[in-house]
Amino acid sequence: MSDLLAGPAEASAGLVVHGAGTVDPAAPASTRDALTLLGVPARLAAPDATLWGPEVEAEARERLGWLDTHRRSRELLPQLAELTAELADLDHVVLAGTGGSALAAEVITRTLGRPLTVLDGTDPGEVRAALADRLERTVVVLASKSGATVETDSHRRAYLAAFLDAGLTEAEAARHFVVVTDPGSPLEAVAAELGAVAVLADPQVGGRYSALTAFGLVPAALAGAEVSELLDQAEALAGSLAGEADNPALALGAALAAAATSGRDTITLVDDGTGIEGLGDWIEQLLAESTGKTGLGLLPVVLESPDAPGGAGPDVLTVSHGGALAPGAVPGGWAAPDLAVNGPLGAHFLAWEYATALVGAVLGVNPFDQPNVAESKENTARLLASAPPPQPPSAVEGAIEVYAPAGTPTDLAGALRHLLDGLDPGGYLAVQAYLDRRADADAARLRPALAGLTGRPVTFGWGPRYLHSTGQYHKGGPQVGSFLQLTGTVDNDLAVPGRPYSFGELQAAQATGDREALTGRGRPVLRLHLTDRSAGLAQLIDTARRLRA
Template identity: 55%
Template structure:
């Protein structure tokens, strides 16, 4: 079977209670038949324009031959490396697809100048760039495209030969790309970004990198019928009920890869769930965990554990007893489609519209304001061992050093709160920063999320501002050793990432969220200081 699920404890109780009602209400067949009324009258217009993902498998079959032909054409030109410039839904699915397939794809979902410079310096003469943006106006992607266009020209390569564009029809990017002569793949405009794994956004970069995308579509198709049927065995109904109907609601969904062949799946699911459900003061917050994460043994009453495993129990639904857990297994294509169904079902159960993201735009507006005005940087409240410390008044008011500032932030945590670490740094050069997550979980005894900025702004950023208002936020910035200008723009990559961090911090602060911002002026040296302060 292409997908298996088993549940126990509160999740099993939720499934027994809620799934029969979902079956009686014809929810599964309603989703498949594109019924926009399933999420209430306020969501009906948006839902009517955002259900195309249920038909992605059939629609995307038409793309496969074109993608494979282009891959062969690029290989004949000596192209052996694919870089993807994309954010959120445009990058997370290709990343998990290629990692799982063992295929090399450089994902550039960053504005840190060091990370962009490193991508530009690596085998540029044998590189093709996929520029992927649904709206066609994503500032990160536009900036990356400009940098690569210039770099290609500087080594005597016509960018038209090396840049491929994926965007919605009618977007500003489509118009400019076609005018410039770039190869353009149009995606389905009725599919939202976070639901686009099985559309051109997921398939073009993955296929060009060398993935067997036909097989991926076959995997999804194998579970399609089970998802469309109004049955108590429907895996989408079971997973959606287990996610969103526990009593009381376990609104932190801890996702851990535990023996699965799929690599990085939780990072994709994180955006899908957080951006779809985190709004109007409610939602489900995904927490991406390792197998030894403190949260897995802490027995926190608001945390629901999901294990992505090699075998979930041998049949579609079984209450396996023991730990209060959800276990899922299956092929990657099937996982994509089941979790998409489950997430919109969870939205119905929570009483929200799973297709909008009203709070994502607020950080973008604040960023644009800072880029337009470019005010002088806010002075640090104090500097501790080379780390500049800033924050909201309650956090830094009584702090005098790094340790006391971190303590003050964690003191703002409530019994149902969480910590969000937001690292606006070069994630390739500083991967060890992610280890802060486990240290803070041990220290706070609460769930901790970790996101690389600005990548997470297109993912958990919606939940942080629109979801359950219980988070406290640790921003980590760095002073780049070298900056990089953006052709045709009055700001640099360094200024852009600083504005993105500052814009998001201001929106969080305006919503009453506690924020602590630490700027590493010498990242390599400051990391040890930071880790010691947390310990």
Template identity: 55%
Template structure:
């Protein structure tokens, strides 16, 4: 790789993308120093009000030092009670940063960012419950998925005779939220986050650090890594975040893969950060998470291929030239979080987008609430092929329906989004579909588990460039789970979320096919077989 490399605080960004002029312009205009000073005018007058209350992430690690001792104490208390497992109920920024930390450090946290009944049932079994603490994370305190999960855990604790379950709950929320009030009422443990940090920028706040510290992470080390990198924020010399910001803004799509050198799953977190921050006003950069270095769809004239890792070099060791990235981002995890947050803010400045609002995220939520109130409208499949019902297509077979979508995707700027409202553990083999589709088309292909993706790429689907082609996959529910205090089940909520998202996309006249698996295991195998049979 040749091009530009800048390093600071143990992290380096090396790129072959021609961003030298952009980087020098940003530095020459004093943009890094203005961002370090939390200048809310960097994204234009329309963004100033939002930005003025959303820049706490720049130095929030300082406040987070206050979490280290109380969390160590609480972890010790849980250990004395035989509680050695953490289940996290959270969505978007409240779950994705803890997931990266957990996977990288092999902590084994159960991440519940789903409404799929199968995943819920797997977490509320008696054997696991008796050794489980539940972290409930929500900035607003009223997120429907998180609130529903909390209710399910409460009922499950009661069901196995654990009466003092309130002390097994740890609430993470913003000051003044409904969740704070509930903690006061019930006696649950409470950690308040920095209110001046938006959810997707909250990796180094209580949202990222509370569940991981309780599971055994050395959060002081993560904070130290961020602090070391923070010294470069205002630098006009070595400033890796400026380089990465220019890279993100350089092309319509950025593909991201772990390079295998010690950091696991950062792409999923970066995806929601970039997509939700930059996918609006009909423009933005589309992030695509790859299965590994050189995966299908990594490269293209419309995209930048980046790898992330923890080593000093970070170059993939596959020996294949195709695996060589355009950009390498390598350094410790705490520094990675801060670097990508800064870079996204710079990219927003370059593209002319407010990186702190999310104007289209609520649309699918509002559709879901309306459907829950009014009920699902009756839909009849156009055709049934084996274990799969076909909706939104004129084709009689699954292969034919997907083939129609690939034709729609064969246009300039198009991308394919696969959205699976299923169990991302039991139905995990279906995720192979992303690479299979990427091999058969020149378009970028994204993969999202629903409703998780609604809090990340869901913003881009509605607010970004309107060139998406959508494949939604739903599945029959075996054993459903009641939501105490609600007149709908998890299966009903999941179906309403899928329907609400379809309505949002259909209102934009985007191509959308829905495949419903009447038998999940058979349907997954049938769907993969159908795609592999396409030319």
């Protein structure tokens, strides 16, 4: 912590970055000096679409609206106030969106203590539980930038059927939907057909940069959050973005870029307990999907606590994050991070977006596209149309079927040990759980358990949520990952109305499709199928613990 406190902090509009000078040392090797010499801070704030090279310029020109969307989003405030008043009796807000269409609203509502149900999974149990929860008082926010996201479309169909089955007319059911999408998307047409309210988002802002657009603001406002404060916080910070000094977003971006180019390309994210809830998950998506391209990128790892395993190492940069610090408080709390970022949530959103764009410029990658995300989507569509015959497991132990790669041990402990021992020296393990995010929450306990065994970074993601964040990094970033995929038996499936498949079949196709994408790159993937989810998770966690003994 002494290194963190040794150098001066950089602050503006209440956002403070500690430790950047230690991570990014002074000239002649300073990334920040190089950026300022090229006039990058002012050019990015301008905005200058040429920063990422000629091949990216056309796309960047259409994707830099996040730099001042906090101003344009003020036009939404009267509409949001009117909509909130009109739907005051619908006090159970469900956000049916995924990736950038959901994560920011989840952070906002958790931080401000407002209730919001985020439905971004395809597990039948998770969908059934949402449908059974206060249906008559539910308003569903359908959020999709492209308007063609299969998860959101499936949730729309399930909720519409549930409302009609509950005795509502089509007109009455339409009142229970609010659509957030880009102008001209297929979902805008669906909203018109339904007769539902549509709030059109800023088309000049990509999904993961959309925190302060309609995607973040509409569900949060309906849940009772005072979203104008977030816009105020971002606008207060915006004035510093062109500066070469007193620019915490520049300090953050230069430090992340310096780490990435000096071998510290794993970023562990630690909540310091100062009041901003869930920000690590949003940062994870922003960094992984923006930088994980052409074999490069930053691997974000969200830690459960400051002392959780997997938070240190020669190739790791530890970053704590949180709200404004009380007088005399130590940045990072007892996490002892390399970098500490504290301040209001709206400023966090803008600063991390700015920093991520800078990292892209330094690494030479396009921070606005996601070229490998479509691959798993295409695999899923193909598998739903024509699923291959099921393959027998290599072993069955208790409540777990083991599907081990050829040439590896087939027993549970042996297959798991082989996966861990086979990690690349500079690699990582990704645990991917295609289960019920709430009912099967114990699956997340595997991350720290396995991180304690490997000495290497271990990430955890719920499928299909992770497909829209770290999924890009897994396939487009450095090919050094190993993968543990968890699936589970579906005891009570649920049809997707109007589609020739069920939620269980969709979930299975998504898992298989991503598995194919990874094995097609020669990456090791161990699949464990839980025939009894509760018993299987307990058995798996116990096996992981016994491997340590």
